[in-house]
Amino acid sequence: MLRITLILLIGAAAFGQPAPVKKAVPRPAARSVKDLKFPPMKQVRLPDITSFTMANGMKVFLLENHELPLVRGSATIRAGNVFDPASKTGLSDIFGEVLRTGGTKKQTGDQLNEMLEGIAASIESGVGETSGSLSFNTLTEHSDKVLETFKDILTQPEFRQDKIDILKNQYRGVIARRNDEPGPIASREFDRLLYGPATPWGRMMEYETLDNIRREDLIAYHQRFYFPSNVILSIQGDFVTSTMRQKLEKLFADWTVKNEAVPPLPPVSQAPVPGVHLAAKNDVNQTFFRIGHLGGTLRDKDYAALEVMTDILGGGGFTSRLLKKIRSDMGLAYNVSASWNAQYDHTGTFYISGSTKSESTVDAIRAILGEVERIRTTEVTDEELRIAKESAVNSFVFNFDSPGKTLGRLVSYEYHGYPKDFIFQYQKALEAVTKADVLRVAKEHVKPENFTFVTVGKPADFKTPLSALNMPVKNIDLTIAEPKRTEAAATPQTLAKGRELIQRLQQAVGGVEKLSGVKDYSHTAEVKVLTVPGGLKVTQVTRIIPPKIRYEQKLPFGQISVYYDGAGGGWFKGPQGASPLPPPVAKQARDELFRLHTALWLSDRNSDRTVNAIGPAAFEIKDKEGNWIRIHLDEKTGLPAKANYTAPDRGGPVEAEAVYSDWKEVDGIRLPHKINVAQGGKPAAEIMVTEYKLNGSLTVEELSKQP
């Protein structure tokens, strides 16, 4: 058993010797700070931490502390999203959460929730970039029960499918919402540019990679990374160390799986990407910026000097140069700061970030660059260095203000292979930093010529354009890649089931014979467009002789007519006159043809299309051009209840959903007379079909004739 006795190191490092107790002498009020005399800082008592390795190879750290009737603990697991396969980016996120929510062999996730929340305890799990964690927090009286459950989750998770589905659904929302707030866009795009968007350090979850993640992957993930010698367990709180040790030995005795050591982290090896990058976001009136390049690790010999340099330039609090200049002096920002942001185990990023009103974007960036230049070319003042050091020395005690902080640090050092006294070594290095060091590291490590500038804002309102920074300006495309639906695996079984489902539909609407008999088709509909304030009423007449389509829309401001000849040609006529068919309109026409009820419902007889079951009452129809639609049948009637497909929208394609109702028979075929369409999750249109006409002897002449 190793007893960690850092207390010996402390006096020398920062706290001074304990002073003899003096009797307090009443003093008058100090008029100014210079009159204040502080008693010496008190000695910090470092907690007694016990560490040992269990027979199964799991490392354990225990910290007994009876201040509160609580027991808290955490397993740190060597894993991380940098190990995720590129095609399954997001795997670690899903795994980390479903480990907990998916329940164990003994209890479902819901049972765990009821049990834990009922006793005001928690167990939470997650996996980040380079480590995983499973933690618990409970009142002492429930600690045995919670610890057993904790072990169950760690070793016997079940990853039930329903919770995977819920979480994937939630992450779809996270993806859809990732461009809503400008601050997170700036930091995300900055990291992607710096690390490289295709590398494990820079890539991002997309609909497609999310779709690729399956339960088997979570099970495999657990087998690969969750084994005793890959775990550090730390527990603190209201227990007796020896008793807790016995409990753990007993509890984990049957967890003996072994596996190969986890490989080293993938290297960070990205060349600088200098230049200005703009993500246009026109609904904001501030520009959020992030400026910098790759930085370093906590192991670098210059780490302490770099921290001092960054602190003086733009560190925390209100005292930095950037804050004084950009905020206090120029009033250009509420937030502006610099961070060296070194990492334990891989190269971090050096960055300056903040936000300023759109107009002053370039002014603020120039002022920042001025401060960067100053710190690279002139020594900081004695005063600045003294303040930076004194702040660090005097606030050092806050690293020890709760025993848990010391425990957390020890676990981090152990996990990343740092010396146990790293914080004291660092403090010593910091005290030795000179003005010359600060200047040297600023020159060596801060390279404005390599800066990547990421700006998120409304360029039309910039008083000075970004091009005035004399660097190429590139646009960042925030378009979210559309989910590829081709991933629904097609097997002989699912294809057979797909046929069965579409045949059920055919029966329900009136039979194949009736459907095959439709040669032309027209309908008149009252459409209420809901995406316009107050709603917009449109009367639409559609006439189709496949593959030719013609439709007219009567709008309050005039009529629009469209004809598509089925071969790429056609015309468009609006209040402003006629023109050849614009490509987006041709695409819409083809989409309409693809979704034409009567033909769609016969897709199993069309060799260009596949019909594949994707659920007990749902199937997907795809054609060779990549068009797709998913139809969900009403389980009782066999009629289509709703369908999902992609529809064009201003910001790119969005997912649309049509909900069908008011089915009535027309010439022996049942057709929906009410269709509610939502796009991107918002109601988009209500369609009331006032008339369907099948086989109305339409002619190509009448379809193609311009009004």
Place this chain on the structure above:
Amino acid sequence: MGLSWLRPLAPLLLAGSLAAQDLKEFEKKVTEFTLANGLHFIVLQRPQAPVVSMVTFVNVGSANDQTGRTGLAHMFEHMAFKGTDTLGTKNWLEEKKTLALIEQIYDRLEAERNKGPRASKEAVAKLEAELKAAIEKANGFVEKEAYSTLIQQNGGVGMNAGTSTDYTVYFYSLPSNRLELWFLLTSQVFRQPVMREFYKERDVVREERRMRIESNAQGKMVETLQMSAFLAHPQRTLIGHASDIENLRARDAEAFFRQYYVPTNMVMVIAGDVDPKEARRLADTYFSAMPTGPTPPRVLTREPDQEGERRAAVETPSQPLIFFGYKRPASDHADDAALSVLSSALASGRTGVLYKELVEQKKIALAAFASANFISQKYPGMFIFGAMPGVGKTLDENEKAILEIVERVKKEKFDDAVLSRVKNQVRAGLVRALDSNFGMAQQLAANYMLFGDWRRMFNRIQEIEKVTAEDVRRAAATYLSDTHKTVVYTKAPAKEEKK
């Protein structure tokens, strides 16, 4: 385990009704005293580590802002970091003169602008230039950020401040041997604040509004909910209207300070490694000279009864969101505990009704929440709900799903299991809160100032214990009424119509 004497809070575990006993244990560590000028101190001894957290809690918030001067409470909060007549200046006498000059020029400028259409453009431009020059001149006397630098240099951490509808709070932590520094600086700032760099800080605050509200869809939603639900009561806005902020005057901030920052309207809490006798001595030494003043006026405006549902849209290209709130009484009302239990049962953890139904069962939301207190505790505020629809799901179906739940909790009682879960969590929450000097200091201050006694932190547990399932149902039925509901939702900006 034979160490129970080390556990001052162990009785808490035995049964829920023992909060009174916990209070007795806890009271031993708390010392309270009031200076002759009315300034109240609460000292909590927690000697585990040689650090101490200090909270200055002032019973003034954005609700005290006057029409046309919204944002002033928050603006003053920013000024409290600008130093004193001895700290932050290179030459106070000259700086003071220049600050006075700025106000004179500004008066003349306003007088000219107030002529409206008859104002002389040249005179305005000339005065604006003079004003700018005077501001720059004053800037020359400033030792930038001297106040915060000094605190940081002495090992101060976590220095910040906050303004809410109800109160303003200032805080930081120091190594405990430097506690006297806090006494010195705080007493100077709150005896004689200086309006140093006021007009530059006003720009910073304006940027803060852009960041929090104008460039943030959720920020816009929150403010729209406030402004739609409250037509009269000043909890309509917290940070202030843009045009009000842009016209705030240093003189207004000074007058605001004199009116509200009087000893009887403030409480100071010190938590950590502190000797209460020493704290008392330092308090006498530094704060007894703080001048008294009349107790500031209360906010008398009451929101008129809402006569029907209100709905407001926020146009934004952001993904859909919906918030809605029901008017409810202030937190000193007898039904407060029942409403608090209701919000926990609906929204806490993975067992909350909203999460279970909207996220897990119906799969229509990414997240859904409820909160019993928006955006005030001191004044009648709102009980709010919110939801973030999932991809392809609508605001409408989320609103309907929540309303179904609302109707249900108005008719049906929660199970005992739910109530006991909520109560266990409230009790455990108190235990967990005891782990932080700063957290405790803030809670002691808030309970003292808003409810008259810090002990309410503990007594609250007993209030919650007493809540029955029927109390919760009745509170829901009483307050969650459509007539008193205000709904705010996002809407995609209008676009040119296409097929």
